[in-house]
Amino acid sequence: MISTLNIPSSLDTSNKPTVVETYQLNKVYRTGFWMNTKVPSLKDCTLKVYQGETFGLLGPNGAGKTTLLKILLGVIRSTSGKGLLLGKPLGDKTVKQRVGYLPENAYYYDFLTAWEFLGFIADLFQIPKSQQSQKILHLLDLVGLAKNTAQKKQLRQYSKGMLQRVGMAQALINDPEVVFFDEPMSGLDPMGRYQVRQIILSLKKQGKTIFFNSHVLSDVEKICDRIAILARGELLNVGSLDEILGKKESYHVIIKGGKEENFKEWLNHIKKENDFITGELQNNEKEFLSYLQNTDSKLISLTLNRDSLEEYFIRILEEKGITFSQ
Numbered sequence: 149m150i151s152t153l154n155i156p157s158s159l160d161t162s163n164k165p166t167v168v169e170t171y172q173l174n175k176v177y178r179t180g181f182w183m184n185t186k187v188p189s190l191k192d193c194t195l196k197v198y199q200g201e202t203f204g205l206l207g208p209n210g211a212g213k214t215t216l217l218k219i220l221l222g223v224i225r226s227t228s229g230k231g232l233l234l235g236k237p238l239g240d241k242t243v244k245q246r247v248g249y250l251p252e253n254a255y256y257y258d259f260l261t262a263w264e265f266l267g268f269i270a271d272l273f274q275i276p277k278s279q280q281s282q283k284i285l286h287l288l289d290l291v292g293l294a295k296n297t298a299q300k301k302q303l304r305q306y307s308k309g310m311l312q313r314v315g316m317a318q319a320l321i322n323d324p325e326v327v328f329f330d331e332p333m334s335g336l337d338p339m340g341r342y343q344v345r346q347i348i349l350s351l352k353k354q355g356k357t358i359f360f361n362s363h364v365l366s367d368v369e370k371i372c373d374r375i376a377i378l379a380r381g382e383l384l385n386v387g388s389l390d391e392i393l394g395k396k397e398s399y400h401v402i403i404k405g406g407k408e409e410n411f412k413e414w415l416n417h418i419k420k421e422n423d424f425i426t427g428e429l430q431n432n433e434k435e436f437l438s439y440l441q442n443t444d445s446k447l448i449s450l451t452l453n454r455d456s457l458e459e460y461f462i463r464i465l466e467e468k469g470i471t472f473s474q
Contacts, residue, residue, distance in 0.1 A: 406445035
């Protein structure tokens, strides 16, 4: 039985308790008529996820994201390597009571209502009947589903976004310590994605650890503490956005009103178009904001100059010779 992992000290970047640890996980699938063709899905995957953080796993389709998530959950076994989930070896059944999971393509019992379905999941977790109604009401409120709809409307009549909310509710029914979401924003419209983001942020405030796969990079950039990029089964980079994208001491500024000469000592590359002034601010952002308060000009935006996550993601894949058609 595994009790600890001998992970190199260079990976120990935090004093927080670890919720997920993997060390050199590999997964190879066998295909073909004689099952003699080996297809690697994960290669030497080593990472840590800390208690209370929101961790995003990014990668193109077929990168191995779902494979890694299923190994962590004990749904499938790795070919080699070690791992811990909540201090227990991967696949340990005693951990399941403390974990929530939303699959990418979940199957629901179509002729049940959301209330009946959540009651069924509550029974699986042996939640007492006397507590179920209050817990289900709380979850319906959290995910934005009306009580009447949940009690009367069958799941086969739900939209994709509504089903995703039901899926999030069932993943939280046991009040888990760590929640795994597999592509939670997949197929949702902008409003649905916003609502899912708000749910994840509310879970973060509760101190829950959230691990999710996604290829919606703009959403990941808004809610994740740390990210990992996975491509062809290989982890290309792991860290916070500042660690990965870098911290540049330059800001792009847009100001409404005023004269260009008023900002020459603060901004480089000043341009004026109509009533708007743009330029690059080098450091001293606090002093600049104080100065701006004493003028008639209005700050429209102050944006850190660095690549977006999407730009970085595309660039690092191109450097590895990976195209989105592969």
